[in-house]
Structure formats: C-alpha cells, structure tokens
Amino acid sequence: xxxxxxxxxxxxxxxxxxxxxxxxxxxxxxxxxxxxxxxxxxxxxxxxxxxxxxxxxxxxxxxxxxxxxxxxxxxxxxxxxxxxxxxxxxxxxxxxxxxxxxxxxxxxxxxxxxxxxxxxxxxxxxxxxxxxxxxxxxxxxxxxxxxxxxxxxxxxxxxxxxxxxxxxxxxxxxxxxxxxxxxxxxxxxxxxxxxxxxxxxxxxxxxxxxxxxxxxxxxxxxxxxxxxxxxxxxxxxxxxxxxxxxxxxxxxxxxxxxxxxxxxxxxxxxxxxxxxxxxxxxxxxxxxxxxxxxxxxxxxxxxxxxxxxxxxxxxxxxxxxxxxxxxxxxxxxxxxxxxxxxxxxxxxxxxxxxxxxxxxxxxxxxxxxxxxxxxxxxxxxxxxxxxxxxxxxxxxxxxxxxxxxxxxxxxxxxxxxxxxxxxxxxxxxxxxxxxxxxxxxxxxxxxxxxxxxxxxxxxxxxxxxxxxxxxxxxxxxxxxxxxxxxxxxxxxxxxx
Amino acid sequence: xxxxxxxxxxxxxxxxxxxxxxxxxxxxxxxxxxxxxxxxxxxxxxxxxxxxxxxxxxxxxxxxxxxxxxxxxxxxxxxxxxxxxxxxxxxxxxxxxxxxxxxxxxxxxxxxxxxxxxxxxxxxxxxxxxxxxxxxxxxxxxxxxxxxxxxxxxxxxxxxxxxxxxxxxxxxxxxxxxxxxxxxxxxxxxxxxxxxxxxxxxxxxxxxxxxxxxxxxxxxxxxxxxxxxxxxxxxxxxxxxxxxxxxxxxxxxxxxxxxxxxxxxxxxxxxxxxxxxxxxxxxxxxxxxxxxxxxxxxxxxxxxxxxxxxxxxxxxxxxxxxxxxxxxxxx
Numbered sequence: 001x002x003x004x005x006x007x008x009x010x011x012x013x014x015x016x017x018x019x020x021x022x023x024x025x026x027x028x029x030x031x032x033x034x035x036x037x038x039x040x041x042x043x044x045x046x047x048x049x050x051x052x053x054x055x056x057x058x059x060x061x062x063x064x065x066x067x068x069x070x071x072x073x074x075x076x077x078x079x080x081x082x083x084x085x086x087x088x089x090x091x092x093x094x095x096x097x098x099x100x101x102x103x104x105x106x107x108x109x110x111x112x113x114x115x116x117x118x119x120x121x122x123x124x125x126x127x128x129x130x131x132x133x134x135x136x137x138x139x140x141x142x143x144x145x146x147x148x149x150x151x152x153x154x155x156x157x158x159x160x161x162x163x164x165x166x167x168x169x170x171x172x173x174x175x176x177x178x179x180x181x182x183x184x185x186x187x188x189x190x191x192x193x194x195x196x197x198x199x200x201x202x203x204x205x206x207x208x209x210x211x212x213x214x215x216x217x218x219x220x221x222x223x224x225x226x227x228x229x230x231x232x233x234x235x236x237x238x239x240x241x242x243x244x245x246x247x248x249x250x251x252x253x254x255x256x257x258x259x260x261x262x263x264x265x266x267x268x269x270x271x272x273x274x275x276x277x278x279x280x281x282x283x284x285x286x287x288x289x290x291x292x293x294x295x296x297x298x299x300x301x302x303x304x305x306x307x308x309x310x311x312x313x314x315x316x317x318x319x320x321x322x323x324x325x326x327x328x329x330x331x332x333x334x335x336x337x338x339x340x341x342x343x344x345x346x347x348x349x350x351x352x353x354x355x356x357x358x359x360x361x362x363x364x365x366x367x368x369x370x371x372x373x374x375x376x377x378x379x380x381x382x383x384x385x386x387x388x389x390x391x392x393x394x395x396x397x398x399x400x401x402x403x404x405x406x407x408x409x410x411x412x413x414x415x416x417x418x419x420x421x422x423x424x425x426x427x428x429x430x431x432x433x434x435x436x437x438x439x440x441x442x443x444x445x446x447x448x449x450x451x452x453x454x455x456x457x458x459x460x461x462x463x464x465x466x467x468x469x470x471x472x473x474x475x476x477x478x479x480x481x482x483x484x485x486x487x488x489x490x491x492x493x494x495x496x
Numbered sequence: 497x498x499x500x501x502x503x504x505x506x507x508x509x510x511x512x513x514x515x516x517x518x519x520x521x522x523x524x525x526x527x528x529x530x531x532x533x534x535x536x537x538x539x540x541x542x543x544x545x546x547x548x549x550x551x552x553x554x555x556x557x558x559x560x561x562x563x564x565x566x567x568x569x570x571x572x573x574x575x576x577x578x579x580x581x582x583x584x585x586x587x588x589x590x591x592x593x594x595x596x597x598x599x600x601x602x603x604x605x606x607x608x609x610x611x612x613x614x615x616x617x618x619x620x621x622x623x624x625x626x627x628x629x630x631x632x633x634x635x636x637x638x639x640x641x642x643x644x645x646x647x648x649x650x651x652x653x654x655x656x657x658x659x660x661x662x663x664x665x666x667x668x669x670x671x672x673x674x675x676x677x678x679x680x681x682x683x684x685x686x687x688x689x690x691x692x693x694x695x696x697x698x699x700x701x702x703x704x705x706x707x708x709x710x711x712x713x714x715x716x717x718x719x720x721x722x723x724x725x726x727x728x729x730x731x732x733x734x735x736x737x738x739x740x741x742x743x744x745x746x747x748x749x750x751x752x753x754x755x756x757x758x759x760x761x762x763x764x765x766x767x768x769x770x771x772x773x774x775x776x777x778x779x780x781x782x783x784x785x786x787x788x789x790x791x792x793x794x795x796x797x798x799x800x801x802x803x804x805x806x807x808x809x810x811x812x813x814x815x816x817x818x819x820x821x822x823x824x825x826x827x
Contacts, residue, residue: 106694
C-alpha cells in the first residue's frame with residue numbers, strides 16, 4: 001500500500017513467560033490519525049514502548065517509510081522522527097520555555113557558549129506559530145499543563161518529527177486546552193504527520209481519528225475507519241462482551257442521618273462559602289471545570305489543607321480541628337486524583353499497599369500483626385474488587401495497569417469500611433470495563449451505608465452514579481439538584 | 497486567626513527568597529554596634545580574604561548539589577591534598593624541596609592540587625553515576641579513607657606548607673588580597689558555565705528530573721561525573737589556599753569544612769533537592785554570610801565552643817530554609 005508511514009508485521013513480546021503481544025500487524029498511513037483503544041492491560045503501552053525504542057520486541061518486523069526500523073533506544077526513535085507526548089510531560093520545570101525547546105542541542109556561539117539571541121529568536125518563532133501565551137524566558141514551572149503540552153509538541157516538531165504518539169494527552173487538560181490540542185493535532189495531520197492517538201475517552205477518539213484499531217489481550221481485534229464503528233460496537237470489541245449498561249444498578253436506600261456536613265467553608269479565596277450535607281447511603285457529585293475549586297474543597301474537607309472559615313461535622317460530631325488523621329479516626333477516607341504520587345507506594349508489592357490503612361487494626365496488644373488475617377483480608381479485597389494480579393505478595397503496584405492500580409487504592413480504603421468516602425476523579429485514566437467495576441464498588445459502599453462525595457469532570461459519570469449533584473464555579477456552589485433534575489445542558493450551563 | 501495566613505505565607509516566601517540579605521545586613525549592624533573595629537575597611541577586606549578559599553569550594557559544591565548530589569568528602573580531601581603538599585615540602589629531599597621553592601614551584605603545586613582534586617572527584621563521580629551508589633554514603637566513605645591516608649602520611653604531626661603558597665594565600669595586589677582575585681575569577685568563569693553553556697543547562701535539567709533528562713537525550717552520567725570532578729578540583733584549590741593562609745596543616749585541618757561549604761551553598765539558594773541554585777549571587781552571599789558570623793564572633797572574643805554551636809545553627813537554618821523553599825516553589 002502506498003504512503004505507509006509505519007508498518008508492523010507479526011510483532012511479538014513476552015514478559016517472563018507471559019505473552020503480552022501475539023503477532024501484531026498494523027499499518028500507520030502518512031498523515032492519518034489512528035486511534036488506538038483497548039482496556040488497560042490490553043498491551044497498548046507495550047506496543048508503544050516497542051515503537052518508541054524503550055523495550056525491544058521478541059520477534060517480528062517493523063519498517064518506517066519503507067526502511068527497516070529497529071530502534072535501540074528512545075533517542076534513536078526520536079532521531080528517526082518518532083515523538084511521544086505522554087500523560088506525564090517531559091519538560092524541566094526549573095528551566096525556561098526556550099531552554100526546554102532546545103534542551104537536546106542548543107544553538108551555540110563560535111566558542112561554545114549558548115547563543116541566547118539565536119535561541120530566543122527561534123523560540124519566538126515557535127511560540128508564535130502556536131500563539132502560546134508565553135515568552136521564551138518564561139519558566140515552565142509557572143505554566144499550566146495545557147501550555148506545557150503545547151511546548152512539548154512544538155519541541156517534537158522542531159526535530160522534524162514524522163510520527164507523533166499521544167498517550168492519554170487530555171487527562172489533565174481543561175476543556176478549552178483540549179479544544180486547542182485537537183485543533184493542533186488536525187494541523188499536524190494536514191502537514192503530513194501521522195498521529196497515533198491513545199485514549200479511554202472514546203468520544204475524543206471518534207472526533208479526531210480517521211481509523212481506529214482495537215487491541216484486546218495482546219491481539220488486534222479490529223482496524224477500520226472510524227465511521228464504520230458505533231460507540232457500542234467499539235466498546236463491545238474492547239471489552240469482549242456486550243456492555244449494555246455503562247453504569248451498574250444497585251438497589252440502595254438513603255438514610256436520614258447526615259454523616260458529613262460542611263457549613264460555609266472557605267479556603268484561600270479558591271473555595272468560597274461552600275455548604276453541603278451528605279446522608280447515610282447517599283452519593284453526592286461535584287461537577288466543575290478545571291480550577292473551579294473542586295479538588296481544593298476535597299482537600300479542605302479531609303484536613304489536608306486547613307480551612308480559613310466555616311465548620312465541618314462528621315458523624316454528627318463538630319470537628320474543632322481537621323487533619324487527615326482526625327478524619328481517618330472519624331472513619332472517613334479520601335482517594336486523591338493523583339494516585340501515582342499520593343495514593344500508592346508504587347515500588348511496593350500489591351499486598352503492602354492494600355493493608356497500609358488497615359494495618360493498625362490488625363495488630364494485637366503487643367503490636368504484632370496478625371499475618372493470617374492480613375492475608376485473608378488482602379485476598380478477599382483482590383477477589384471482591386477483581387484486581388488482576390498474579391502474585392500479590394511480589395508483583396509491584398507500578399507493574400499493574402492504571403485501572404488495577406486504582407482498584408488497589410480503593411481496596412486500601414474499602415478494607416477499612418469507611419463511613420465517609422471522598423473521591424477525586426476516581427476513574428481518571430481507567431478503561432470502560434474497569435470503570436464499571438469501580439462504580440460497582442462505590443455503589444456497594446453506599447448501599448452498606450457510607451456517605452460518598454465524588455468529584456469529577458465527566459458529567460456522564462456523575463449523572464450515572466450520583467443521587468444529588470452540586471455544581472461549582474470559581475469556588476462557589478452554583479447549583480444543587482436531585483437526580484430527578486439532572487440535565488446535561490443545565491449542569492454545563494451552571495459550570496461555565 | 498486564619499486571615500493572617502495569607503500574609504504569613506507571603507512573608508515566609510519573601511523571607512526564604514531574600515532572607516539571606518536581611519540576615520547579613522542585620523549581622524553587620526549588630527557586630528558593628530558590638531565592636532567598633534568590625535566595620536572598618538581592614539576588617540571587611542579580611543572577611544573577604546577569609547571567605548575566598550571556602551568560597552571557591554562552595555562554587556564546586558553548587559555544581560554537585562544542582563544534580564541532586566552531595567559531596568561531604570570535600571573537607572577531608574582538603575586535608576589529604578594539603579598534607580601531601582606539606583609532606584612533599586618537608587620530605588627532606590633537597591631536589592623536591594628546591595623544586596617546590598623554585599620560581600615555577602607554585603605552578604607545580606597548583607598543578608598537583610588540581611590533578612589530585614580532579615582524581616578524587618572522578619572517583620566520587622564514577623561511583624555515584626556508574627555504580628548508582630548514594631552520593632552521601634560514597635563521599636562519606638571516600639572522605640574517611642582520605643582522612644586516614646592523610647593522617648598516616650603526616651603521623652598526625654603539623655606540617656608546614658611551602659613558603660610560596662603562604663605568600664600567595666596572604667599576599668595582596670594593591671590593597672586587594674590575591675585569594676579574593678582568584679575567588680572572583682572562579683565565580684565569573686563557573687557562573688558563566690552554569691548560565692551560558694549547554695553543560696550548565698543540562699545540569700539544571702538533570703537536577704529537575706534525571707529520568708526526563710535521559711529521555712531528552714542528555715548524557716546524564718557523563719555530566720554527573722564532570723560535576724563531581726569540578727567539585728573535587730575547586731575543593732582542592734580552596735583547601736590549599738586555606739592551608740596557605742594558616743601556614744601549616746594540623747591534624748584537624750579541614751574537619752567540618754564540608755558542612756560550611758554545603759551550608760553556604762544552601763543559604764545562597766541552592767537546593768539539596770537539585771535543579772535550583774546559583775553561583776552568583778547565591779554561593780557568594782552564602783559564604784560571606786557564614787564568614788561574617790565567624791569573624792564577628794572572633795571580634796567579640798566568643799568562646800571556641802560558641803563557634804561550634806553557631807556552625808550547627810547555621811546548618812540547621814540553611815536546611816530548614818531549603819525545605820520551605822522547596823515546598824513553596826517547586827510543588
């Protein structure tokens with residue numbers, strides 16, 4: 001076929017005896033956007049790591065614009081024109097925009113010093129092309145994630161990139177930043193650059209991609225023009241079963257006791273005069289755009305940040321002082337949006353993560369932990385939450401897929417049977433199948449009488465799981481509605 | 497009560513950013529009030545002269561701290577290298593002694609010092625970069641070995657350093673001490689390297705994230721090793737000048753200097769967490785502050801024990817400042 005940018009034939013890879021990729025055949029055409037979808041653990045990351053030269057394939061062939069391609073390192077992949085834009089960005093926060101753009105090779109003067117003037121000029125051109133609101137001298141640490149991402153894309157373009165791989169690029173972007181990214185991706189396509197776009201947000205994949213490839217259990221299930229797929233078909237081929245419901249239905253009743261009550265709390269001008277009440281068995285959602293103060297509200301409620309004004313009542317007790325420790329004593333739990341840095345000991349085995357919170361209750365009077373009980377509870381959690389792990393005593397958390405990592409975070413707190421549960425973006429970076437399982441866990445907790453607060457930027461998710469929803473904008477609650485009044489348009493209107 | 501928090505945060509930030517200048521100014525005023533001799537041009541020049549040898553070592557330390565490393569062997573390498581020079585001078589061998597006191601003996605001495613310092617830095621750097629050993633432990637070990645070798649060599653006796661060196665370290669051009677000139681030259685060169693060369697910018701990048709630096713195609717290991725070599729060489733030069741100022745190398749020479757050097761760098765805004773710091777004004781102001789404290793205490797005839805306490809307090813405040821600054825700006 002003409003104009004094939006990257007061709008993979010029969011690429012195989014196994015890790016310690018487990019076959020992760022079973023003979024992948026894939027064509028990426030020049031100037032097209034190819035969506036790559038699949039559940040966590042389907043082998044997307046492995047495949048991309050092989051293309052990016054991070055790991056070597058066991059067998060198979062790759063060719064890049066007709067030439068045999070076998071990258072030995074990430075650097076050689078970069079030099080051959082393949083660039084990655086990851087969730088976590090590859091920029092140096094302590095350097096300026098211009099320095100980041102030229103980090104791999106600065107323009108130099110005749111005696112080897114950096115030619116600041118040339119660097120500034122070239123950086124300005126680059127910035128102008130994307131009309132970024134920065135100067136070459138701006139330090140990256142002062143920029144938002146969206147702008148950082150644009151800088152990373154610009155940097156890739158400066159290196160004569162022919163293929164760009166986006167791995168979940170929108171997870172920390174605001175709506176406007178996302179639109180801008182999509183516009184940029186379309187421009188890249190017009191310039192003949194091939195795009196591989198990996199995302200769990202199928203809506204985006206449909207909007208952006210010409211063709212979609214579905215990967216499941218290390219095999220390519222289907223590759224077809226995007227127009228030939230319907231969303232339900234796509235989900236079906238990803239999950240391998242019919243997903244009639246995206247959200248589970250669990251019969252539960254809302255009690256009358258208020259477990260969590262906040263009245264008129266404010267923090268640093270970011271959270272302003274917010275009040276809320278959550279009853280036994282109730283799930284309350286908070287929707288808002290980036291920067292609306294949602295995450296900050298959660299942090300204040302859990303005592304991570306000290307509130308400036310207002311008071312918080314848990315289980316009917318007015319708390320004079322808030323700290324995570326006090327909240328945990330009140331049987332509250334907080335699952336953060338940043339599971340990598342805040343929620344998990346990523347270089348420890350699954351078991352050591354699961355029992356982290358429960359440990360204190362498992363020790364006897366002498367401080368010795370009841371190992372039998374600990375193992376039983378861990379195994380039970382792995383079973384209940386369907387965490388996919390082969391050896392929970394040895395396998396490290398960071399070797400699990402995103403969805404399973406999130407389940408470990410849940411497991412850690414669920415074992416403690418929290419009365420109050422605060423969740424910040426509980427399904428970020430999690431695939432459809434695992435999302436369903438996480439919603440089930442949440443609903444079952446509510447059924448058993450917990451009060452749950454979910455913060456999310458996905459309206460659908462909140463509509464699907466919550467009993468009541470608050471909308472936040474600029475730190476203020478602009479709307480409070482029961483399930484019967486949920487309306488997409490109205491919610492968005494209140495948030496914008 | 498929480499309304500003040502905003503103001504409090506702003507004040508804290510201001511203090512951590514510019515507190516060193518405020519502290520220096522306060523100390524100068526206090527010491528001037530306590531002793532009329534303090535704020536004389538003679539004494540202020542003396543402070544600069546006293547600060548210069550350690551200041552040269554601080555410049556090297558900044559390089560290592562920038563890549564989130566540390567070199568606590570620097571005081572002991574100062575001891576070993578100065579002992580070797582003193583030993584060569586007093587070995588009783590007329591030929592060698594004559595060489596060292598010959599007109600180009602000084603160049604020979606400095607050459608030897610640079611080579612020895614570079615080799616020590618190379619050893620530390622390779623152990624840290626290639627063998628992935630913790631810099632703290634590596635330099636603790638190499639430092640201990642160097643101290644042992646030095647003591648064996650001198651038999652823990654006090655050795656005189658070659659007279660040429662004493663002249664250099666205490667001499668003046670016009671009214672300006674030669675060591676101050678050397679310090680200024682070192683600062684200018686290495687500040688330029690840090691700010692205006694690819695190597696300097698790569699050090700900053702490695703300090704921010706070694707993983708990302710590697711992915712961006714930066715030769716992380718090589719740059720790390722060079723940073724340790726720079727630290728070793730400048731530490732050695734600072735050490736020999738310090739020995740020259742005293743005129744001899746006693747058994748306790750150099751002990752604790754590593755902490756003066758590290759605290760000076762950190763007081764000057766260089767972070768122990770890597771990726772942040774400067775030579776000018778940072779390292780310069782840091783060492784001047786510490787030397788001012790020592791000089792002022794001496795002018796007030798403070799007990800020697802007070803010095804140790806003062807050094808401890810300085811280290812404590814430097815590190816506390818660093819932690820606050822780190823939370824305040826990088827997160």
